[in-house]
Amino acid sequence: MTLETSKSIRIFVALVHHPCVDRTGREYTTALTNVDLHDIARSGRTYGVEQMFVVTPVTLQQRMVGEVVDHWTTGEGARRNERRAEAMRRVTAAASLAAARDAIAERTGASPLVAVTSAQMPDADVSWDGLRQRLREVTRPVLVVFGTGWGLAPSVLEQADLRLPAIIADPETGPGDGYNHLSVRAAAAITLDRLLGAR
Amino acid sequence: MTLETSKSIRIFVALVHHPCVDRTGREYTTALTNVDLHDIARSGRTYGVEQMFVVTPVTLQQRMVGEVVDHWTTGEGARRNERRAEAMRRVTAAASLAAARDAIAERTGASPLVAVTSAQMPDADVSWDGLRQRLREVTRPVLVVFGTGWGLAPSVLEQADLRLPAIIADPETGPGDGYNHLSVRAAAAITLDRLLGAR
Numbered sequence: 001m002t003l004e005t006s007k008s009i010r011i012f013v014a015l016v017h018h019p020c021v022d023r024t025g026r027e028y029t030t031a032l033t034n035v036d037l038h039d040i041a042r043s044g045r046t047y048g049v050e051q052m053f054v055v056t057p058v059t060l061q062q063r064m065v066g067e068v069v070d071h072w073t074t075g076e077g078a079r080r081n082e083r084r085a086e087a088m089r090r091v092t093a094a095a096s097l098a099a100a101r102d103a104i105a106e107r108t109g110a111s112p113l114v115a116v117t118s119a120q121m122p123d124a125d126v127s128w129d130g131l132r133q134r135l136r137e138v139t140r141p142v143l144v145v146f147g148t149g150w151g152l153a154p155s156v157l158e159q160a161d162l163r164l165p166a167i168i169a170d171p172e173t174g175p176g177d178g179y180n181h182l183s184v185r186a187a188a189a190i191t192l193d194r195l196l197g198a199r
Numbered sequence: 200m201t202l203e204t205s206k207s208i209r210i211f212v213a214l215v216h217h218p219c220v221d222r223t224g225r226e227y228t229t230a231l232t233n234v235d236l237h238d239i240a241r242s243g244r245t246y247g248v249e250q251m252f253v254v255t256p257v258t259l260q261q262r263m264v265g266e267v268v269d270h271w272t273t274g275e276g277a278r279r280n281e282r283r284a285e286a287m288r289r290v291t292a293a294a295s296l297a298a299a300r301d302a303i304a305e306r307t308g309a310s311p312l313v314a315v316t317s318a319q320m321p322d323a324d325v326s327w328d329g330l331r332q333r334l335r336e337v338t339r340p341v342l343v344v345f346g347t348g349w350g351l352a353p354s355v356l357e358q359a360d361l362r363l364p365a366i367i368a369d370p371e372t373g374p375g376d377g378y379n380h381l382s383v384r385a386a387a388a389i390t391l392d393r394l395l396g397a398r
Contacts, residue, residue, distance in 0.1 A: 002347065008372070009372045019274055028338075035234050038382065039382045039384060039385055040256075042380050042381055042382055042385065043381055043382075045273075045374070045378055046366075046367075046368060046373075046378055046379050046380065046381055047368045047373060047374075048372060048373045048374045048375075050367055057389075069345055082347070083378070083380040086287065086378070087380065091221055110290070123290070129280065133295065140200055146304060151297045152201045167392070167396070167397075168245075168397045169245060169278045169395055169396060169397060169398065170307060170395055170396060170397050170398065171245045172335070173207070173208045173247060173334070173395055174247045174395060175245075175355035176396075177242070179244055179245055179282070179285070180245050181241050181244070181245065181282040181283070181286065182241055182242055182245055182335065182388065183237065183238045183241055183242075183384070185382070185384055185385060185388075186238055186241065186242045186384060186385065186387075186388035187388075189381065189384075189386075189389050190388050190396070191393045192231075193366070193389045193392065194368060194391070194392070194396075196368055196373060197367075197368060197369060197389070197393075198366075198367045198369050198370065198373075
């Protein structure tokens with residue numbers, strides 16, 4: 001298999017629909033959002049992400065992922081927009097984060113280093129520049145994980161290898177009130193740019 | 200009027216629906232996309248953007264902007280999600296980019312420095328770090344302009360004060376094929392982070 005997406009880095013993303021938390025902190029399963037698939041696939045393709053896993057235990061939702069991908073990568077959708085097809089080809093459903101990790105291990109021969117993101121991350125243990133640097137040094141693949149709803153469940157944050165800081169504005173110029181209510185589409189784009197964008 | 204969004208920078212964004220180009224390069228007017236309003240308003244609020252102008256000459260679409268904003272800032276929508284309301288309160292329609300510039304001049308007392316973005320920008324004349332620095336020095340407000348469809352019409356790019364480079368992946372790690380088919384929601388998020396994000 002040729003590695004068409006990056007020269008040396010093997011990077012993957014997971015968009016997690018379970019286990020997430022709702023606004024009260026209770027664990028729940030979120031529903032698929034079509035525009036998340038498109039936006040994060042396009043951002044992923046731009047920065048060299050090898051595959052995007054849409055993590056949901058709901059088989060009907062897994063099937064919906066497959067149908068959306070099929071629409072854009074075969075037949076009418078692919079003919080209409082080849083650039084979109086190229087992004088969507090990298091999207092696949094996974095029943096759990098463990099299943100996504102297994103799929104990466106099978107594909108690359110090594111289990112991935114898992115980095116999680118959150119709008120609230122009091123226990124961050126790697127800086128943005130730190131992970132950017134590390135990505136250029138590790139030989140293992142890296143999986144960057146995004147939550148939906150009100151964010152990833154605490155168990156996912158705890159079990160990851162690395163916890164990235166919340167994305168915030170420059171304190172010198174920003175509103176300074178800690179507001180960071182980004183959509184997951186925006187957060188994923190910024191995350192990939194911070195880790196893999198041209199400087 | 201209190202300046203609640205930033206300590207010294209007065210930054211505005213415009214999401215332009217006319218004049219844009221279609222896939223063949225012909226000028227046209229794009230339709231409003233609801234999720235663009237939400238995502239860019241939320242990213243804007245996070246980074247201290249003072250107002251987001253949705254530029255369209257179509258009066259029905261201008262009215263739709265008002266209705267979406269009203270839904271989220273008054274009544275049921277505001278009660279359900281106060282953080283969303285806070286972001287949406289900064290969104291307003293404008294009939295043209297000139298009208299948006301005039302509104303900024305009236306609000307701030309100075310005409311804005313206009314910086315445009317594009318996925319293809321062969322004539323970029325300011326670097327990302329250059330504009331980041333400049334934002335911290337100028338006393339004039341700054342308006343960052345995003346296109347929809349296949350991008351801003353050439354006339355808009357030419358008439359701007361500054362042209363930002365296309366957003367691309369690090370050539371060391373990226374796919375290296377120049378693919379940068381980001382959604383405008385992702386491009387706006389990355390732009391604000393590059394100019395105003397914590398480093």
